[in-house]
Amino acid sequence: MVSRPAATEVGSILDSLEASSRVAELEAEVAQLKEALARRQQIGVATGLIAQRFGMNPDRAWSLLVRLSQNAHVKVRDIAQTLINVHCGSVGPGEAEIISAIELHLPDGVRLIAVTGNGHRPEGECPS
Numbered sequence: 001m002v003s004r005p006a007a008t009e010v011g012s013i014l015d016s017l018e019a020s021s022r023v024a025e026l027e028a029e030v031a032q033l034k035e036a037l038a039r040r041q042q043i044g045v046a047t048g049l050i051a052q053r054f055g056m057n058p059d060r061a062w063s064l065l066v067r068l069s070q071n072a073h074v075k076v077r078d079i080a081q082t083l084i085n086v087h088c089g090s091v092g093p094g095e096a097e098i099i100s101a102i103e104l105h106l107p108d109g110v111r112l113i114a115v116t117g118n119g120h121r122p123e124g125e126c127p128s
Contacts, residue, residue, distance in 0.1 A: 046080035
């Protein structure tokens with residue numbers, strides 16, 4: 001004869017499975033919140049870079065960042081990361097495309113990447 005587990009054992013196992021599932025959900029939520037905080041910081045840095053580069057207040061810089069994102073069909077977070085990388089002097093192939101797309105929507109002669117008199121971009125000081 002096969003013994004069946006007691007109802008309390010089954011209930012205990014189900015409770016344990018539900019708790020494990022809830023823990024996994026909460027861990028995923030924490031990871032998403034950490035990612036959101038990191039993105040928010042990146043966007044804040046990019047807003048500051050735009051404000052400094054174009055001599056405007058942070059609210060106007062944020063508005064410009066959003067408008068560029070909408071006009072160029074590029075996510076704000078991608079523009080923010082690109083601006084930070086450009087400032088730090090490390091532009092990848094995909095980021096060059098983003099810069100080009102953004103600069104199409106700026107007034108003539110205005111560029112996101114400032115150049116010096118010798119045609120080179122000044123080096124940004126970025127942490128490693």
